[in-house]
Amino acid sequence: MAEEKDIIERGGESFPLLPGVIGMCEANAYLRRGDKDELYLEMVDKVLPQPEGLVLEDIFGRRKVLKGRILELALVDHRIVLEEDPK
Amino acid sequence: MAEEKDIIERGGESFPLLPGVIGMCEANAYLRRGDKDELYLEMVDKVLPQPEGLVLEDIFGRRKVLKGRILELALVDHRIVLEEDPK
Numbered sequence: 001m002a003e004e005k006d007i008i009e010r011g012g013e014s015f016p017l018l019p020g021v022i023g024m025c026e027a028n029a030y031l032r033r034g035d036k037d038e039l040y041l042e043m044v045d046k047v048l049p050q051p052e053g054l055v056l057e058d059i060f061g062r063r064k065v066l067k068g069r070i071l072e073l074a075l076v077d078h079r080i081v082l083e084e085d086p087k
Numbered sequence: 088m089a090e091e092k093d094i095i096e097r098g099g100e101s102f103p104l105l106p107g108v109i110g111m112c113e114a115n116a117y118l119r120r121g122d123k124d125e126l127y128l129e130m131v132d133k134v135l136p137q138p139e140g141l142v143l144e145d146i147f148g149r150r151k152v153l154k155g156r157i158l159e160l161a162l163v164d165h166r167i168v169l170e171e172d173p174k
Binding site: 025026027044045046047048049059069070071072073074075076078080 | 112113114131136146156157159161163165
């Protein structure tokens with residue numbers, strides 16, 4: 001493991017990278033619209049399918065709820081791809 | 088970022104932790120059975136809902152297909168919780 005304390009920057013905020021901590025393993029959530037993926041929520045920690053929709057929570061506890069579904073997870077690329085239900 | 092090259096161990100295998108690379112951000116997938124979560128696949132990179140089921144792929148490209156659904160993602164905890172469809 002790295003011995004020194006270090007800082008990583010994500011979304012304009014700084015986080016300490018502590019010895020023994022490999023890193024923040026959140027992902028960014030994108031909404032697929034046609035052939036484009038639009039950023040929906042950054043630094044997502046939790047995703048919970050609930051009756052009211054997909055509840056996404058970022059590492060700061062901020063929540064968004066999407067009526068839709070998960071299309072793809074690609075965790076090494078830090079990507080969650082979502083699709084909104086047709087209205 | 089850490090300047091030295093380092094090694095992390097996961098699932099009995101070693102990976103280089105390179106300068107500028109924060110770390111492997113895979114997760115372990117668990118199958119919820121009653122009130123227990125059983126390890127289903129380690130070091131999952133990709134999850135793709137497909138007609139034949141949830142296709143899980145680990146960081147080595149090994150695949151498992153589960154007839155079921157995602158119950159919960161908790162990425163900072165490296166956890167994907169799945170539920171198998173009733174038979």
